[in-house]
Every structure is written in structure tokens, then in C-alpha cells.
Amino acid sequence: MNSKLVRGFLKEFEKYTSEVHFKKIASDSGRVLKLDGNENLFLNNNHINRIIRDSLNEIETNIYTDTLCQDLRESIGRHFHLPADYVMVGNGADGVIDTIVKTFLEPGVNAIVVEPTYSIYKFFIKIMGAVYRPALLEDDFSLTSEKIIELCDDKTKLIFLCSPNNPTGNQFNYDEIINLLEKSHSILVVDEAYAEFGNYSLIPALRKYQNLIVLKTMSKAYGLASLRAGYCLANPEIVEELLKVSPPYPVNIIAQKIIPKIFAQVKLILNAIKKIQVQRSRLVKQLNNITGVEAYPSDANFILFRITDKKLTGNIVHERLLKKGIILRNRGSLPKLENCLRVTVCPPMESEIFIEALKECMS
Numbered sequence: 001m002n003s004k005l006v007r008g009f010l011k012e013f014e015k016y017t018s019e020v021h022f023k024k025i026a027s028d029s030g031r032v033l034k035l036d037g038n039e040n041l042f043l044n045n046n047h048i049n050r051i052i053r054d055s056l057n058e059i060e061t062n063i064y065t066d067t068l069c070q071d072l073r074e075s076i077g078r079h080f081h082l083p084a085d086y087v088m089v090g091n092g093a094d095g096v097i098d099t100i101v102k103t104f105l106e107p108g109v110n111a112i113v114v115e116p117t118y119s120i121y122k123f124f125i126k127i128m129g130a131v132y133r134p135a136l137l138e139d140d141f142s143l144t145s146e147k148i149i150e151l152c153d154d155k156t157k158l159i160f161l162c163s164p165n166n167p168t169g170n171q172f173n174y175d176e177i178i179n180l181l182e183k184s185h186s187i188l189v190v191d192e193a194y195a196e197f198g199n200y201s202l203i204p205a206l207r208k209y210q211n212l213i214v215l216k217t218m219s220k221a222y223g224l225a226s227l228r229a230g231y232c233l234a235n236p237e238i239v240e241e242l243l244k245v246s247p248p249y250p251v252n253i254i255a256q257k258i259i260p261k262i263f264a265q266v267k268l269i270l271n272a273i274k275k276i277q278v279q280r281s282r283l284v285k286q287l288n289n290i291t292g293v294e295a296y297p298s299d300a301n302f303i304l305f306r307i308t309d310k311k312l313t314g315n316i317v318h319e320r321l322l323k324k325g326i327i328l329r330n331r332g333s334l335p336k337l338e339n340c341l342r343v344t345v346c347p348p349m350e351s352e353i354f355i356e357a358l359k360e361c362m363s
């Protein structure tokens with residue numbers, strides 16, 4: 001291929017990867033414990049699979065569905081007591097982020113990302129040719145909204161804030177976020193992919209703040225990561241613009257049929273969330289009991305911890321765990337996260353295996 005045909009800036013661009021490519025190395029050890037993806041590991045998969053199998057009977061795969069997934073938008077709206085015109089759906093929350101940046105960004109404008117955070121925002125902003133402007137959290141990972149407001153100018157179209165934040169795990173102070181909404185003239189995208197595990201949601205603030213987009217996913221608390229479905233909730237004027245940019249048929253028919261049924265499984269989901277919260281506290285304590293490890297408090301279904309032992313690094317421990325078949329997310333290259341690893345909260349048995357392996361890797 002003639003490389004001049006490709007957009008010039010892609011020369012310095014790297015494709016987005018997760019730790020899945022480490023699966024091969026891990027599997028050489030004979031077992032794989034995948035704790036890098038923040039999935040819900042506490043749901044009864046038999047129950048979910050039964051719902052999926054039953055739904056398949058209702059599906060005509062040879063016929064196109066509604067382009068805008070109106071039934072699904074209505075179902076999601078009902079779940080949050082909002083009209084369907086507050087809802088836009090996508091191929092995972094990632095698909096929704098893609099549509100948001102395509103709606104608001106172009107060369108010559110900028111978007112602020114509160115860092116360290118989920119790396120997809122930066123990736124999509126750069127693909128649009130817009131300026132990516134990082135705003136750093138404090139050393140204790142708290143948010144100072146005034147610092148972000150100072151970074152805004154008349155070319156700032158979007159601010160991305162993830163709360164609870166991936167990978168630091170903390171949910172930000174509510175009043176700081178409201179201050180940002182009130183003082184900034186940009187659209188604030190609050191990614192609540194993990195809010196079900198936290199203490200509050202900004203969804204009730206949607207009717208008051210016209211510049212708020214709340215981003216949600218079915219991949220985490222609702223356990224449908226590989227089905228690929230996400231959505232955002234926002235003022236109908238924003239949603240109307242997003243719908244102009246959204247690809248047609250953004251969510252597949254299987255996900256469209258299943259999501260309302262999973263929403264109805266309130267007890268099942270809440271039960272799993274409760275178990276995750278209990279196990280999360282135990283795991284933070286167990287991690288902090290290991291010499292040379294410092295774990296941070298979490299409002300999500302994962303925990304960030306730092307290797308503080310001067311004889312080791314996060315990379316070394318990550319590699320050693322991998323050889324024992326345990327895959328974590330290495331976040332050490334992000335600002336303020338030197339030697340930090342992230343682990344998904346998992347059931348007690350897997351937790352024990354992980355903790356024992358980590359102790360061995362630290363010695």
C-alpha cells in the first residue's frame with residue numbers, strides 16, 4: 001500500500017490494545033485468571049445465558065431492525081424515568097464515545113481529559129484531529145474543578161471525566177462536578193461505567209444541566225461485556241445532534257432484546273453488586289497487608305495498587321503474575337501511576353489464588 005494514502009498523523013499513532021494478547025503467555029502456565037477487564041465476575045452466567053437463549057426465539061436475524069433502536073431507547077429511558085429522547089445507544093460505551101467526539105470535535109478545537117483515566121478518550125480525540133488537553137488529578141486522585149475550569153477556553157468543546165474513575169477507582173466529590181457543570185461552557189461527559197458500584201449517579205442532574213452527558217455501559221454491573229452495548233443520557237437537544245452522527249443500527253438485535261430483560265433482573269444484579277462491594281473491602285485490606293504494596297480505596301469493581309518495594313517495579317510484578325497465569329492491567333505508564341497495577345474484584349476463591357501468587361511475586 002502507498003503509505004501516503006493514509007492520514008499523515010497515523011504514522012505516530014498506535015492501535016488501542018487491552019491485555020488480552022497476554023492471554024497466550026498466561027495460558028502457558030496451565031491456568032488463566034483474567035483480572036484485567038473490570039467485568040462482573042459475580043453474576044450467575046447460567047441464568048444470564050438462559051435469558052439470552054429464550055430471547056433468541058424472538059429474533060429474525062435476516063431482517064434489519066429499527067435504525068435508531070427506538071424500542072431500546074424507550075426501555076432504557078423507562079429504567080431511569082426519562083423520555084426516550086434523552087437516550088442515545090451505541091456499540092458499547094466506546095461506540096457512544098466515538099459518536100460524541102464526531103459530533104463535537106474537529107481540527108482547531110480542543111477537549112479536556114481529566115487524567116489519569118480511561119485511555120479511549122484521548123485515542124478518539126486524536127483521531128478527530130482535535131487537540132487533546134490533559135488536566136491532572138491531585139496526588140490523592142481527588143478532583144479540583146477550578147483547575148479544570150482554568151484550562152478551558154472558547155475552543156474547548158468537551159470535558160471527559162470518569163467517575164468512579166478508571167483506573168484510580170474513586171468517585172469524585174459531587175459538588176466539584178456540579179461546580180464544573182455550572183462554570184464551564186463546554187459539554188461535560190461524565191463516564192459512569194462503574195457508578196453502580198459507587199455512591200451516587202449524576203443522572204438526576206440531567207434535567208437541570210443542559211451541558212451534561214452521562215455515559216453508561218451494559219458491560220460492567222450488568223455483565224454483558226461481549227454483547228457490546230452502551231448508551232448515554234443527555235438533554236434531547238444534545239441527543240438529536242448525536243443521532244445525526246451515530247452509525248445506523250448501532251446495537252445488534254440480540255442486545256436490543258436482552259437489555260430490557262436484564263434490567264428487570266434487579267435482584268440478581270443488586271445481589272452481585274453487594275457481593276462485589278464486600279469482596280472489594282476484603283481485597284483492599286489483603287493487598288495492604290502485603291509488604292511493598294499500597295492499595296487505594298475503590299468505589300468501582302476493581303482496585304488500583306502500587307508496588308512500593310524499591311527492589312521491584314510494577315512491570316516486574318505484572319510479568320511475574322503473568323507467568324503464573326494471572327492477567328492484571330498494567331497502568332504504570334499513565335501520569336501519577338508509576339508502578340501501579342489494576343485488578344478486577346473477583347470471588348473469594350480466585351482472590352485467594354491472586355493474593356497468594358502476588359505474595360510469591362513480591363519475594
Ligand SMILES: Cc1ncc(COP(=O)(O)O)c(C=O)c1O
Pocket residue numbers: 037038091092093094095118162166191193216217218219225228229230
Ligand atoms: C471508564 C470506561 N468507560 C467505558 C468503557 C467501555 O465500555 P464498553 O464495553 O461499553 O465499550 C470502559 C471499559 O473498560 C471503561 O472502563
